[in-house]
Amino acid sequence: MRAETNYSGDMAATVARMHARYGRRLTKENYTQLISCTNVSDAAAYLKHNTSYSKALEGVDTVNIHRGYLEELLRRHFYEDYFNIGRFEKIVDDEFYNYLTVKTEIDEILICILHINAGTDDQIATLPIYMNRYTCFDLTELARMRSFDQLLELMKKTPYYPLLLPYRPSNGEPVDYRACELRLRTYYFRRLINAAHDLDDRELAEHIASRVDVINVINAYRLKKHFNADREQIAALMIPVYGRISEKKINELYDAADANEYIALLSKTVYGREAAKTDTDLSSPESAMTFLRYKHIKRAFAMAQSPALSFFAYHSLMEIELNNIVRIIEGIRYNVPSPEIFEMIISD
Numbered sequence: 001m002r003a004e005t006n007y008s009g010d011m012a013a014t015v016a017r018m019h020a021r022y023g024r025r026l027t028k029e030n031y032t033q034l035i036s037c038t039n040v041s042d043a044a045a046y047l048k049h050n051t052s053y054s055k056a057l058e059g060v061d062t063v064n065i066h067r068g069y070l071e072e073l074l075r076r077h078f079y080e081d082y083f084n085i086g087r088f089e090k091i092v093d094d095e096f097y098n099y100l101t102v103k104t105e106i107d108e109i110l111i112c113i114l115h116i117n118a119g120t121d122d123q124i125a126t127l128p129i130y131m132n133r134y135t136c137f138d139l140t141e142l143a144r145m146r147s148f149d150q151l152l153e154l155m156k157k158t159p160y161y162p163l164l165l166p167y168r169p170s171n172g173e174p175v176d177y178r179a180c181e182l183r184l185r186t187y188y189f190r191r192l193i194n195a196a197h198d199l200d201d202r203e204l205a206e207h208i209a210s211r212v213d214v215i216n217v218i219n220a221y222r223l224k225k226h227f228n229a230d231r232e233q234i235a236a237l238m239i240p241v242y243g244r245i246s247e248k249k250i251n252e253l254y255d256a257a258d259a260n261e262y263i264a265l266l267s268k269t270v271y272g273r274e275a276a277k278t279d280t281d282l283s284s285p286e287s288a289m290t291f292l293r294y295k296h297i298k299r300a301f302a303m304a305q306s307p308a309l310s311f312f313a314y315h316s317l318m319e320i321e322l323n324n325i326v327r328i329i330e331g332i333r334y335n336v337p338s339p340e341i342f343e344m345i346i347s348d
Contacts, residue, residue, distance in 0.1 A: 011307045014085060018314040021081070022301070024052040025321055031347060034328050035338050040067045043329055053077065053325075067333050068126075071326050076130055078322045082315055083134070096195035096308055099188075100315065101134045106184045108135075109160060110177070112142050112151060117174045121146065148175050163187055178237060185215075189241050196308065204309040207300055209243030214293045216250065217266065221285045225259035244270045287343075294320060294346045320346050 026034075030051060037043040044062035047053040056077035082100050108127065115123050124143035132139045136158045145151045148168055155161040163183050167176050189212050196205035216238045223229040223237070231254035242250065249269055256262035266272050267282055274292055275282045282288045294317075301313035324345040331341035 015310045018310060022314060022317060026051060028347060031345060035341050037332055040070060040329060040333055041065060043332055044070050067329055070329060074322055074325060078318060096199055099192050102188060104128060104131050105135050106188055108139060108142055110181055112145050113175050113177050113180055116148055117177060182237060186239050189239060199308050201306050201308050204306060204312060206243065209241055212239050212241040213243040213245050214289045215239060217289050218286050220254055221262055224256060224262045231255045290346055
């Protein structure tokens, strides 16, 4: 049962809409039925006729649908839901509430850099063109970029120009993608946390910072397990934002001698204690951290006392559902056994 809230009348109605929409989320039975589909067409038909995605797939020929097109329709539905709520409350341009637009801008810039390094020019095929009315640069122009200098020119009147400028390559060298990604992701999360503080919403800021915890813990574990990276190597690639794990504690993880010691140290953190209480297996930190994050944000949505946290938590949960569906569709397409697909999704 949700706690009483201090929402305004209009926002209370919006929060109620979000809870109603979340009430129509996919159930375990839906996931089971979806995973049992033998091909992408059957999966699309199931979503169209048996779930809340019927409107997103209205008028779509599911018999001949391509996996990429199906995923694009589902992602567009996710974005439209986000903007419909934002427009209703007239908050879509506010510093905090436009975080999905900023994330999209950063994602597409990074994809562009990958294409520049690879010398390919097919980014236009995957661009979310429907986002162009919200982004601070023209997405169709982004798809035409063939060099980092061209990209910088396009970014000149945006916040991304000074972030990218230090990484301009010389002598025909490739762009340092990892450095650009770290700089842009750090900018994104710090901007979001600062906007939450501007709203005087400490709980929201903590939830955003804990999202960074999950990213850092998972990525550091992968570096430790697959490359036996040391603290200096790991720290250089992590987002320097700290949530429920302090900088000191996170550095202790990075100092672990190997992956097994890393897991042992992780078990002594706040996340390790939560894992123990919920019988979550820490032997796979990627799965454990992602699941704990899901439970955390689900609880936040149920108990949120602020409109911003409700908004953020709701769309975080809807994004998890979208990613679950995409993983299932891809698993079906590539004939991944059903038990393995189940392991890839996040649900109760």
